[in-house]
Amino acid sequence: MIKEFTKGILKENPILVLALGLCPTLAVTTTAYNGIGMGVAVIFVLTMSNIIISLIRKTVPSKIRIPIFITVIATFVTIVKLVMAGYTPSLSKQLGIFVPLIVVNCIILGRAEAFASKNGVLASALDGLGMGTGFTIVLFFMGTVREIIGSGTLTLGFPILIDPHTLNIMGKGYSSALLMILPPGGFITLGIFMWLKQLWVKNA
Amino acid sequence: MDSKYFVASSPHIRSDVSTKKIMWNVVLSLIPGLIGATYFFGFRALYLTIIGVLSAVITEAIVEKCSGKKITIDDGSAVITGILLTFNLPPGVSWWMPIVGAAFGILFGKMIFGGLGNNIVNPALLGRAFLMASWPVQMTTKWLAPRGGSIPGISTNIDAITGATPLGVLKVFVGETLANPSATPEQLTQAKHILVQLYSHWTNLFFGNVGGVIGETSAALLIIGFLYLLIRGFISWRIPLAYIGTALLLGWIFGAPDGFFKMNVLFYIFSGGLMLGALFMATDMVTSPITPRGRWIFGIGCGILTVIIRRWGGYPEGVSYSILLMNLTVPLINRHTVPKKFGV
Numbered sequence: 001m002i003k004e005f006t007k008g009i010l011k012e013n014p015i016l017v018l019a020l021g022l023c024p025t026l027a028v029t030t031t032a033y034n035g036i037g038m039g040v041a042v043i044f045v046l047t048m049s050n051i052i053i054s055l056i057r058k059t060v061p062s063k064i065r066i067p068i069f070i071t072v073i074a075t076f077v078t079i080v081k082l083v084m085a086g087y088t089p090s091l092s093k094q095l096g097i098f099v100p101l102i103v104v105n106c107i108i109l110g111r112a113e114a115f116a117s118k119n120g121v122l123a124s125a126l127d128g129l130g131m132g133t134g135f136t137i138v139l140f141f142m143g144t145v146r147e148i149i150g151s152g153t154l155t156l157g158f159p160i161l162i163d164p165h166t167l168n169i170m171g172k173g174y175s176s177a178l179l180m181i182l183p184p185g186g187f188i189t190l191g192i193f194m195w196l197k198q199l200w201v202k203n204a
Numbered sequence: 205m206d207s208k209y210f211v212a213s214s215p216h217i218r219s220d221v222s223t224k225k226i227m228w229n230v231v232l233s234l235i236p237g238l239i240g241a242t243y244f245f246g247f248r249a250l251y252l253t254i255i256g257v258l259s260a261v262i263t264e265a266i267v268e269k270c271s272g273k274k275i276t277i278d279d280g281s282a283v284i285t286g287i288l289l290t291f292n293l294p295p296g297v298s299w300w301m302p303i304v305g306a307a308f309g310i311l312f313g314k315m316i317f318g319g320l321g322n323n324i325v326n327p328a329l330l331g332r333a334f335l336m337a338s339w340p341v342q343m344t345t346k347w348l349a350p351r352g353g354s355i356p357g358i359s360t361n362i363d364a365i366t367g368a369t370p371l372g373v374l375k376v377f378v379g380e381t382l383a384n385p386s387a388t389p390e391q392l393t394q395a396k397h398i399l400v401q402l403y404s405h406w407t408n409l410f411f412g413n414v415g416g417v418i419g420e421t422s423a424a425l426l427i428i429g430f431l432y433l434l435i436r437g438f439i440s441w442r443i444p445l446a447y448i449g450t451a452l453l454l455g456w457i458f459g460a461p462d463g464f465f466k467m468n469v470l471f472y473i474f475s476g477g478l479m480l481g482a483l484f485m486a487t488d489m490v491t492s493p494i495t496p497r498g499r500w501i502f503g504i505g506c507g508i509l510t511v512i513i514r515r516w517g518g519y520p521e522g523v524s525y526s527i528l529l530m531n532l533t534v535p536l537i538n539r540h541t542v543p544k545k546f547g548v
Contacts, residue, residue, distance in 0.1 A: 175298070175339060175342075176338075177304075177338040177339070178337060178338045178339065178340070179334055179337040179338040180338070182337060184337065188312065
């Protein structure tokens with residue numbers, strides 16, 4: 001059972017291996033804190049929607065399952081959106097449209113379709129938690145790399161629990177490479193991360 | 205059996221031309237431009253070029269060492285990338301700019317695709333595009349006045365106003381004034397006066413006492429280097445001819461900010477990076493088409509894009525982006541210009 005959790009972190013990592021949910025990955029990872037914020041939102045939505053979909057999997061007619069899954073997912077995305085706007089308004093502003101867009105994030109519908117609609121509640125919850133964690137880890141590290149090179153700073157924190165704090169780690173003389181926090185920098189960083197993952201798996 | 209009776213498949217004609225020989229000859233052909241840049245901008249141009257070359261060569265060596273491949277830095281292609289990348293930087297940039305740009309160009313423009321021969325776009329231009337997007341202030345304001353000339357190449361105090369190159373003055377100062385409906389008559393007169401001055405000083409552009417990126421300053425010295433390669437048969441004449449010809453024609457029609465058919469074509473083709481781009485960067489063997497018809501299409505495409513960016517785009521000069529964009533179309537051009545097989 002524990003395997004359902006750990007597979008999402010490396011072996012079937014949603015970004016590096018399944019290559020799902022790339023739109024928010026590229027768009028929001030301009031700071032490490034944004035990466036964590038997006039990741040936490042996805043963990044919540046993914047775990048909760050996996051649980052509900054697993055519970056109702058036997059009563060849902062297969063012909064209309066997709067609209068029903070989307071409705072369930074949209075419910076949790078609305079919760080996340082309102083909580084985020086209420087408790088962390090600055091994060092909500094930074095992530096902008098990408099929070100409501102979690103509804104159409106391929107990872108969530110993909111796991112609902114491929115896993116939660118076929119497995120038990122506990123397994124589905126662990127799957128959602130693991131996939132969400134794998135997503136968050138990649139987003140955090142991409143955000144870290146892009147922020148350090150692209151802005152010379154590192155913003156750490158955790159939504160609601162710890163307020164974000166910006167460290168000026170590259171010092172004053174550093175002239176930041178603007179490209180890294182622009183879309184091309186996102187693609188380059190993602191490509192390098194995928195390559196490093198393959199390299200690691202090959203050598204392990 | 206008669207030992208003279210020898211059957212072999214083609215090729216039957218061999219020559220001693222190798223990649224290495226061509227590459228080092230290209231390096232040689234860039235030397236006049238480098239000497240000119242050193243004369244006009246001082247030793248700063250030379251030492252920026254040297255660290256750009258060192259960065260390109262060392263990056264290539266490190267990547268090849270780490271990936272367990274044969275180290276091919278002696279083929280001279282990384283040296284060319286280093287020189288061309290530095291030729292594309294304003295002479296006043298910080299010393300680390302050519303290092304970062306050349307390393308990025310070699311790593312993400314060339315080695316990541318598998319090294320020489322596999323790259324999709326020109327590594328030097330990719331490095332320039334990276335620097336342009338990352339440090340736009342360095343790339344657009346660090347101009348130096350050359351020996352015996354001024355940055356825009358004319359004898360007014362215009363560089364105090366805009367600090368720009370001839371094309372920058374044309375676009376930002378003259379172009380915007382003429383397009384501004386609320387410009388006063390004096391401003392319009394001054395803009396027109398500057399336009400006339402720009403046109404009449406095209407010889408400055410040709411010989412080099414005008415501001416610009418390190419390598420573009422003297423069109424004459426670049427042409428000397430190009431002619432050497434052309435005589436040795438190492439370079440295609442179709443791409444430069446198509447590129448410069450298209451830019452000349454369309455520039456004459458659309459290029460002037462004050463109406464059609466008014467551009468001084470000599471000013472147009474000798475200003476900015478057109479000579480450097482058309483002669484040395486669009487002709488890069490790896491990233492240009494291999495068929496003669498394809499080369500015409502490639503050159504004409506570069507020319508059209510350059511004129512469009514210069515006249516209507518956001519930047520004063522569009523050579524580097526034109527070539528990068530056309531580089532991406534090369535596989536398509538190659539596929540659709542395959543010559544008919546003889547006898548089929």
